[in-house]
Amino acid sequence: MTAEILDGKAFGAKIRARVADHVARLVADHDLRPGLAVVLVGEDPASQVYVRNKGIATKEAGMKSVEHKLPADTTEADLYALIDELNADPTIHGILVQFPVPDQLSERDIVARIDPAKDVDGLSVTNAGLLASGQRAMVSCTPLGCLMLLRETLGSLSGKDAVVIGRSNLVGKPMAQLLLRDSCTVTIAHSRTADIAETVRRADIVVAAVGRPRMVPGDWIKPGACVIDVGINRIPAPEKGEGKTRLVGDVDFDSAREVAGQITPVPGGVGPLTIACLLANTVTAACRINGLDEPEGLTA
Numbered sequence: 001m002t003a004e005i006l007d008g009k010a011f012g013a014k015i016r017a018r019v020a021d022h023v024a025r026l027v028a029d030h031d032l033r034p035g036l037a038v039v040l041v042g043e044d045p046a047s048q049v050y051v052r053n054k055g056i057a058t059k060e061a062g063m064k065s066v067e068h069k070l071p072a073d074t075t076e077a078d079l080y081a082l083i084d085e086l087n088a089d090p091t092i093h094g095i096l097v098q099f100p101v102p103d104q105l106s107e108r109d110i111v112a113r114i115d116p117a118k119d120v121d122g123l124s125v126t127n128a129g130l131l132a133s134g135q136r137a138m139v140s141c142t143p144l145g146c147l148m149l150l151r152e153t154l155g156s157l158s159g160k161d162a163v164v165i166g167r168s169n170l171v172g173k174p175m176a177q178l179l180l181r182d183s184c185t186v187t188i189a190h191s192r193t194a195d196i197a198e199t200v201r202r203a204d205i206v207v208a209a210v211g212r213p214r215m216v217p218g219d220w221i222k223p224g225a226c227v228i229d230v231g232i233n234r235i236p237a238p239e240k241g242e243g244k245t246r247l248v249g250d251v252d253f254d255s256a257r258e259v260a261g262q263i264t265p266v267p268g269g270v271g272p273l274t275i276a277c278l279l280a281n282t283v284t285a286a287c288r289i290n291g292l293d294e295p296e297g298l299t300a
Contacts, residue, residue: 001223003260011149012272015298016061019279022295023062026286034286035064036094036120036278037086041079041105042072047098054096057275063282064091072102079105080113087115093289094120094282117289120281122174131177136288138281139300143175145273146207146228147182147300153262154205154226158183163200165189165216165250166209171230175207178300196220208250218255227256227263230270 026032036058040051051067058065068082079097086095095118097110111119116126122140130137150157162184166172172188179186189199190210200206200220206227208216213233221227231250240246249266257263264270280298287294 001258001261003227003257003263005257006149006153006228006262006264006269008149008264008269008272011152012145012276015145015148015273015276015280016057018295018297019063019276019283020061022283022298026283026292027062030290030292032286032290032292033062033064033091034094034283035066035089035092036096036282037066037068037089037092039068039070039079039082039086039095039097041070041074041097041101044098044100047100051098054275054278057279058282061279063279066092074102074105076105076109079110083110083113087118092118093286094118094278096121096278118285120278120285122281123170128169128174131174134181137300138285139178140170140174141274141277141281142171142209142230142270143178144281144300145277146175146230146270147178148277148297149264149270149273150205150226150228151182156182157205160184160204161187161202162205162207163187163189163203164207164209165196165200166211166230168209171209175209179205179207181300206251210250212250213248214250214252216251216256218252218257218259221256221259223259224261225259227251227260228270229253229264229266232266232271 038051055065086092095114111123116124119138122138127137162179164176167188167190176186176188189196197220209230213235229249229251233248234245237244237246247267283295284299
């Protein structure tokens with residue numbers, strides 16, 4: 001058996017199409033255009049690419065896109081003043097400060113400054129608490145994308161045995177909470193798990209989010225399991241030339257695809273879902289802030 005390869009680019013495009021349809025309805029029926037503000041501090045090249053791509057995707061969906069580019073020596077007070085201004089702006093429904101930020105700024109304090117209702121990255125302590133207690137929350141984009149892909153692929157997740165490898169606040173913990181909400185039996189495995197291979201072998205669903213290249217071999221995978229690989233690791237690729245690198249996931253793709261029922265590749269799997277879910281979260285935030293029904297198929 002060879003696994004079905006889940007095409008994240010195609011599914012991301014489907015999410016973005018749903019977003020664009022809902023934006024068009026909000027504009028036509030309520031004169032409401034969801035707005036996303038992205039703040040970039042400094043000149044980090046990778047961050048500049050991410051911000052540019054987010055701006056393009058936001059505009060393509062028919063949404064309002066605002067970019068604030070601040071110098072690397074921006075003070076905490078100046079950044080907080082901008083965030084406070086965006087919190088108060090009724091045309092902005094989502095606020096994202098691109099990380100990493102320069103050393104004089106605290107990522108934790110920045111997240112805490114953003115209105116939780118506009119925290120479309122789902123990083124605030126408030127949103128984490130709402131999610132953990134089963135209430136309506138803004139959910140981190142990557143776990144939300146994984147959940148949407150699992151639902152699209154498997155239908156109902158109720159009763160399935162799921163293992164999340166990794167316990168980060170960004171992916172592992174919210175992913176586990178989302179799977180619990182969909183009535184999975186959930187185990188979080190991590191570096192101290194006593195027999196991690198045996199734990200993973202029980203799972204109908206494996207979400208690998210640990211940041212270690214090809215850590216999960218095929219013989220850890222239950223035959224027919226659905227494998228979602230969140231890892232993005234850059235490793236040397238001498239076959240491409242001296243000093244060249246390539247991207248691999250946390251799962252050993254070649255061996256796992258011989259056992260799994262479905263698997264996401266790296267790149268081209270989970271990655272394209274993240275920006276799509278950022279747009280979805282912004283539309284959801286706009287609806288909640290304005291007391292409108294949440295967009296179907298775009299929320300947890």
